[in-house]
Amino acid sequence: MYTLTPMRAFFAFKPKPEICLNIESWRRLNWPLLARPVPVANYHMTLAFLGDINEPQLEALIDKTSTLELPSFKLTLDTTGFWSKTGILWLGPSTPPAALNQLAQALGSVASSCQLPVARSQFKPHLTLARRVNPPPGAPLQLPEFSCACSSFALFESSQGKHGVSYHTVAEWALHPSAGKRQLNQS
Numbered sequence: 217m218y219t220l221t222p223m224r225a226f227f228a229f230k231p232k233p234e235i236c237l238n239i240e241s242w243r244r245l246n247w248p249l250l251a252r253p254v255p256v257a258n259y260h261m262t263l264a265f266l267g268d269i270n271e272p273q274l275e276a277l278i279d280k281t282s283t284l285e286l287p288s289f290k291l292t293l294d295t296t297g298f299w300s301k302t303g304i305l306w307l308g309p310s311t312p313p314a315a316l317n318q319l320a321q322a323l324g325s326v327a328s329s330c331q332l333p334v335a336r337s338q339f340k341p342h343l344t345l346a347r348r349v350n351p352p353p354g355a356p357l358q359l360p361e362f363s364c365a366c367s368s369f370a371l372f373e374s375s376q377g378k379h380g381v382s383y384h385t386v387a388e389w390a391l392h393p394s395a396g397k398r399q400l401n402q403s
């Protein structure tokens with residue numbers, strides 16, 4: 217028996233809390249006056265956005281993702297950008313590692329196989345720092361240089377609440393330098 221309520225879901229990578237806190241301190245120093253900064257607890261890099269999924273799709277996504285065997289990698293967040301249409305100010309890698317693109321592509325294929333098409337050609341790795349930024353922000357005084365070990369990724373549920381959006385980890389998987397991947401937990 218399946219529950220009927222769909223969940224809004226996405227695959228993402230979350231840097232470790234101490235790195236997120238360093239990013240937030242740097243953001244506050246360099247852009248102190250943004251009206252809608254993303255709370256540090258919400259920092260993440262989306263790997264594949266799924267939209268609304270139902271329970272059979274969730275089960276299939278978890279099963280298929282658990283069979284993937286992909287390597288861990290180092291990610292250096294060393295560039296910023298601004299998308300004027302949405303006012304999104306972001307931090308990202310100037311040179312995305314091949315393994316990051318490979319991971320996003322693999323998750324896109326998993327999604328497609330669960331009847332959840334993901335626009336893979338548009339994958340632009342970024343961590344959103346603030347939304348609806350207006351006027352366009354200037355360049356940061358201090359260039360960013362945040363190194364993250366990307367050794368796991370997760371499937372998140374996105375929920376809108378009174379105090380804005382929050383993300384709940386539904387399942388998490390480890391990436392390994394050589395071995396295959398194993399699922400860490402599931403709730």
Ligand code: ATP
Nearest residue numbers: 224226260261262264265344347374375376380381
């Ligand atoms: P809010 O929508 O309240 O501003 P949010 O965008 O972080 O917050 P969601 O809309 O649930 O929350 O999105 C979760 C993640 O998926 C975010 O990283 C968001 O940028 C990304 N995302 C949302 N919609 C799409 C889409 N259509 N295509 C690609 N990525 C998306």
Ligand code: MG
Nearest residue numbers: 265347374381
């Ligand atoms: Mg959104």
